[in-house]
Amino acid sequence: MTTTKQRLFEATLKLASDRGLAELTVDDIAAEAGVAKGTVYYNFGSKDGLIDALLRYGVGLLAERLREHADEPDPVAGLEALVDTGLAFIAEYRGFSQILVSEMWRTPGRWHETLRPLREEVVSIVKDQLQRVADVGRLPEGVQVSTAAAGLFGTLLVVALDWQVFQPTRTRADVRDSVLLLLRGLAR
Template identity: 35%
Template structure:
């Protein structure tokens, strides 16, 4: 319970003012504990920030899920699994892998809405050349991009990307667009629904695909 209070207090303060702008005393005061309690639980402010980053990343990865989501079962699959003969007249599954990307985008936007202080901390430290957590932050960025790129590859298996584009490049564009859109929504436009914001970000993927030739 004490460690959780310290996490919450530190995340809010550091997310607002950056790691250099917050003291251990302020974190302890905000958490309602003695200064020594911070050192007892974390050893130092740097260790506290590292644990904050790891904790927040764990929450984000849980939100995104560990892999692509399965397509919903069509009626033929349900009948086969239940022991009934397949229905030859059943329509084929219309599962669109773009739906998987859209769900992950909405989950990311929902995470940003729930934990804006953590996102400010993460992105604020990500671009500091002299930051103390560059190795960890690089790993965090890589983990998130890996999940996004896997979903983009899933889409590209059905509809090719435009010439010159790669799943990795599209994933980076999605990463940036989702976090900027999410933070802008949290700070200035909370009235915008996750569906609206998610669809705007998803346009990046739609625009990256080869045209189908359909009218």
């Protein structure tokens, strides 16, 4: 990862908090990064190319963090740690998370095809963790692990953003407990 690409990512992330991806201009991104406009095209070929790379980079970061709890001995504790880590990531990269929420379910949005496999990657991490919980019999009858994983991912995203935007005085621990309370519906 060159310094220039890194700076362009950071500039895009910073600006994306306030506007949609479509509203972001290459001019603004370049100015924020302190490089010339042509540099974006030199490094990424197009605006879409930059966004594409950014989405992969950001989701990769998230996946990496979520995977850190894969080897927690207690599956339920692992799930709780995963939720906590997810909340922390979203709070730290709020602009990126807003992008995800904006673009994830937009179809046939410009970046939908990029996001589809990235979503798969993250959902599958959540799914693995849920499967471990199921394996020790802590999931009620009738819960489909894959369905629950998808739902948990979306809920995590949305609850975390709601916390940041509309309930900023709540603590992360408090929000985490709310989600876990929901989860107890699954994990008894």
